[in-house]
Amino acid sequence: MKSKGRATIEVGADGVAVITIINPPVNSLSLDVLNSLKETVEEALRRNDVKAVVMTGYHGKFSGGFDISSFADLQQGKVAQPKPGYISVDMLTDTVEASRKPLVAAIDGHALGGGLEIAMCCHARISTPNAQLGLPELHLGIIPGFGGTQRLPRLVGLAKSLEMMLTAKSVKGEEALDIGLVDAIVSPNQLLGTARKWALDIWERKRPWNVASLHRTGNIESLDEAKEILKLARAQALRIAPNLYHPLAYIDVVEEGIVSGPRAGLIKEYETFELLVRSDTCKALLHIFFAQRGTMKVPGVTDLGLVPRHLKKVAILGGGLMGSGIATALLLSNYHVILKEVNDKFLEAGIEKIKGNLQSIVNKGKLSQEKFEKALYLLKGTLDYESFRDVDMVIEAVTEDLSLKQQIFMDLEKYCPPHCILASNSSTINLKLIGEKTKSQDRIIGAHFFSPAHVMPLLEIVRTQKTSPQVIVDLLDFGKKIKKTPAVVRNCTGFAVNRMFFPCTQSALLLVEHGADLYCIDRAFTKFGMPMGPFRMCDLIGVGVAMATEAQFVLSMPDRIYKSLLISLMQQDKRLGETTRKGFYIYDERRKAKPDPEIKKYIDKAREISGVSIDPKLAKLSDKDIVEMISFPLVNEACRLLAEGIAVKAADLDIASVMGMGFPSYRGGIIYWADTLGSKYICSRLDEWARMYGNFFKPCDYLAEKAAKGVPLSATTDPAKSRL
Numbered sequence: 022m023k024s025k026g027r028a029t030i031e032v033g034a035d036g037v038a039v040i041t042i043i044n045p046p047v048n049s050l051s052l053d054v055l056n057s058l059k060e061t062v063e064e065a066l067r068r069n070d071v072k073a074v075v076m077t078g079y080h081g082k083f084s085g086g087f088d089i090s091s092f093a094d095l096q097q098g099k100v101a102q103p104k105p106g107y108i109s110v111d112m113l114t115d116t117v118e119a120s121r122k123p124l125v126a127a128i129d130g131h132a133l134g135g136g137l138e139i140a141m142c143c144h145a146r147i148s149t150p151n152a153q154l155g156l157p158e159l160h161l162g163i164i165p166g167f168g169g170t171q172r173l174p175r176l177v178g179l180a181k182s183l184e185m186m187l188t189a190k191s192v193k194g195e196e197a198l199d200i201g202l203v204d205a206i207v208s209p210n211q212l213l214g215t216a217r218k219w220a221l222d223i224w225e226r227k228r229p230w231n232v233a234s235l236h237r238t239g240n241i242e243s244l245d246e247a248k249e250i251l252k253l254a255r256a257q258a259l260r261i262a263p264n265l266y267h268p269l270a271y272i273d274v275v276e277e278g279i280v281s282g283p284r285a286g287l288i289k290e291y292e293t294f295e296l297l298v299r300s301d302t303c304k305a306l307l308h309i310f311f312a313q314r315g316t317m318k319v320p321g322v323t324d325l326g327l328v329p330r331h332l333k334k335v336a337i338l339g340g341g342l343m344g345s346g347i348a349t350a351l352l353l354s355n356y357h358v359i360l361k362e363v364n365d366k367f368l369e370a371g372i373e374k375i376k377g378n379l380q381s382i383v384n385k386g387k388l389s390q391e392k393f394e395k396a397l398y399l400l401k402g403t404l405d406y407e408s409f410r411d412v413d414m415v416i417e418a419v420t421e422d423l424s425l426k427q428q429i430f431m432d433l434e435k436y437c438p439p440h441c442i443l444a445s446n447s448s449t450i451n452l453k454l455i456g457e458k459t460k461s462q463d464r465i466i467g468a469h470f471f472s473p474a475h476v477m478p479l480l481e482i483v484r485t486q487k488t489s490p491q492v493i494v495d496l497l498d499f500g501k502k503i504k505k506t507p508a509v510v511r512n513c514t515g516f517a518v519n520r521m522f523f524p525c526t527q528s529a530l531l532l533v534e535h536g537a538d539l540y541c542i543d544r545a546f547t548k549f550g551m552p553m554g555p556f557r558m559c560d561l562i563g564v565g566v567a568m569a570t571e572a573q574f575v576l577s578m579p580d581r582i583y584k585s586l587l588i589s590l591m592q593q594d595k596r597l598g599e600t601t602r603k604g605f606y607i608y609d610e611r612r613k614a615k616p617d618p619e620i621k622k623y624i625d626k627a628r629e630i631s632g633v634s635i636d637p638k639l640a641k642l643s644d645k646d647i648v649e650m651i652s653f654p655l656v657n658e659a660c661r662l663l664a665e666g667i668a669v670k671a672a673d674l675d676i677a678s679v680m681g682m683g684f685p686s687y688r689g690g691i692i693y694w695a696d697t698l699g700s701k702y703i704c705s706r707l708d709e710w711a712r713m714y715g716n717f718f719k720p721c722d723y724l725a726e727k728a729a730k731g732v733p734l735s736a737t738t739d740p741a742k743s744r745l
């Protein structure tokens with residue numbers, strides 16, 4: 022059983038008490054820890070042999086913030102503070118911050134959320150250069166609840182604090198020093214010593230007693246300026262996340278502190294926190310938090326005690342959009358990369374794309390020139406397999422052509438060392454077919470990236486029945502190292518993400534051919550929270566890719582394909598999407614999409630050929646109906662993935678939908694969202710549409726069964742029965 026978290030106190034001969042927060046792995050602030058922290062601070066303040074206090078975290082980690090796993094108890098009202106705002110006001114403000122003995126925070130590792138809020142109550146903060154300090158609460162659908170909304174603006178200024186909180190981004194030690202969040206940075210081995218001395222210096226008046234963070238005014242803007250900044254922040258929050266309430270609630274709380282004083286701000290912060298922690302948004306985002314970490318746990322694989330091997334050198338086959346994006350991601354994580362192309366021209370183009378990707382990161386100020394050059398130094402181009410003799414992994418990223426891929430895997434088997442992992446970035450083709458002509462099936466695996474590969478957060482890891490657990494463990498570790506969230510799924514055509522996404526496009530085509538407006542569909546989808554609608558997405562990936570994907574699905578799921586000729590008619594006229602500046606939309610030179618009235622011509626023709634008649638109801642669909650008619654087929658396919666054991670946990674599909682398709686995280690992912698609507702409702706609507714528009718909408722057995730029993734879709738199969 023996990024031991025209780027606690028805080029310990031150790032008083033040195035110098036009169037400094039070191040209070041250590043202990044709750045591995047991230048020293049989160051459970052109620053046990055907070056109670057113990059209060060007791061140790063009170064002890065330090067009481068004891069005559071204590072002059073000053075240093076607060077730190079166990080094992081080089083200050084604190085990852087309030088214990089997120091206890092949020093469920095808060096939501097269910099199982100725990101409550103002894104009185105409103107007790108932790109924030111009584112404990113942190115009136116005990117820690119108001120203490121007459123100086124407290125200094127010694128920060129290494131993470132000081133996030135409640136962790137940073139406690140540090141901000143101290144009278145000085147010393148940090149290491151690599152420490153990460155931030156208030157990421159908005160990512161969880163809440164606002165800081167331990168005074169962060171009031172202290173951060175007063176320490177670093179309103180504008181910077183809004184930037185940090187609204188983006189939920191942390192800053193490292195150096196930047197924290199620049200903006201006034203910490204008072205000094207030192208190396209980890211000097212941290213405690215420096216913090217002790219700093220605390221004693223304050224006690225001995227060798228350093229000034231800083232005004233408490235809550236009452237500082239030096240860095241905060243004037244009232245007029247502050248109001249202007251808050252107005253801009255509200256506009257920005259509405260633009261970025263129009264469906265979300267909590268960023269606006271957070272701005273209101275900050276404003277309350279500025280207009281009515283920090284104490285009033287603390288009270289409003291408490292009230293707002295209590296409200297938000299019970300919101301659907303918070304529940305969905307908490308689900309995503311744990312689901313994301315859960316992807317690293319693959320039953321029957323990660324519980325075998327295997328240690329991931331160190332992959333040093335990786336070869337990438339193909340320098341196109343995907344290959345160059347993958348290479349960029351690897352170079353940024355310090356992997357040696359060999360890029361192979363078929364001729365000089367393509368190789369040069371691939372290398373140029375990689376340089377362009379890296380340069381754009383430099384231009385955004387997120388990569389130094391030195392690191393840019395280091396990344397390029399790690400890259401080698403080649404036209405043959407000679408340099409593949411010592412690679413640890415190859416990622417094939419050539420076009421979706423089965424026979425080409427089969428030939429490549431046969432070649433790889435000849436040239437690569439026996440330990441080398443043979444990965445394919447195929448987005449749709451069944452891996453069993455790709456590796457069919459080799460004897461290396463135990464080391465063949467899918468490493469499916471999403472475009473742009475150096476930006477998109479998901480790595481879909483596809484295992485066949487023969488892929489060895491060691492190779493899966495290696496890929497999970499590799500995914501984490503290149504800062505992707507891995508999701509392990511079973512092999513099939515389209516794997517999880519594309520298999521779920523395909524019915525979305527199909528359903529959109531069906532609706533349009535039956536009379537719905539294409540642009541209304543895309544608009545309803547983006548209002549729902551998707552980054553773009555299915556037609557805009559089709560233009561982005563290109564009509565050619567959409568056709569190739571469809572060809573694969575026509576073979577693997579012929580019984581539930583909606584046959585539309587719309588895309589092939591567009592292809593015949595070279596309306597290939599964004600690249601040709603004409604697809605479902607037309608594009609200006611800055612790639613801004615505009616509806617094109619000409620598209621009606623293609624829709625009419627497709628309708629005429631397939632003999633579909635217009636259903637006038639579809640021209641007047643509400644946004645809600647559009648979203649459901651497009652998304653429920655997706656839910657249906659997700660259910661098939663669970664029934665077939667392609668995904669072992671419903672939560673993995675939530676992550677795959679959020680990180681691979683841009684499904685809004687604040688809706689908790691596809692299955693979580695579906696469960697908020699109820700399996701019965703979804704099944705009945707699909708049934709209704711199946712009667713009206715055909716088998717494409719027919720609910721699968723898994724969905725029908727859950728609906729009949731009235732149980733959630735996430736109540737998955739017996740894992741033992743799953744094929745994983």
Ligand SMILES: C[C@H](O)CC(=O)SCCNC(=O)CCNC(=O)[C@H](O)C(C)(C)COP(=O)(O)OP(=O)(O)OC[C@H]1O[C@@H](n2cnc3c(N)ncnc32)[C@H](O)[C@@H]1OP(=O)(O)O
Nearest residue numbers: 047049085086087088089090133134135157165166167314
């Ligand atoms: C009142 C306050 O204002 C409210 C708050 O403080 S809300 C909390 C704010 N803090 C956060 O949002 C930080 C969340 N945590 C993180 O971002 C990352 O875990 C981290 C950067 C601290 C560490 O990252 P990393 O080293 O990659 O470890 P990671 O795999 O994420 O986490 C390790 C384990 O700690 C758990 N964990 C991380 N932060 C936690 C937290 N705040 N509470 C409880 N558990 C936490 C994870 O669930 C995971 O558990 P598992 O091993 O059982 O899956």
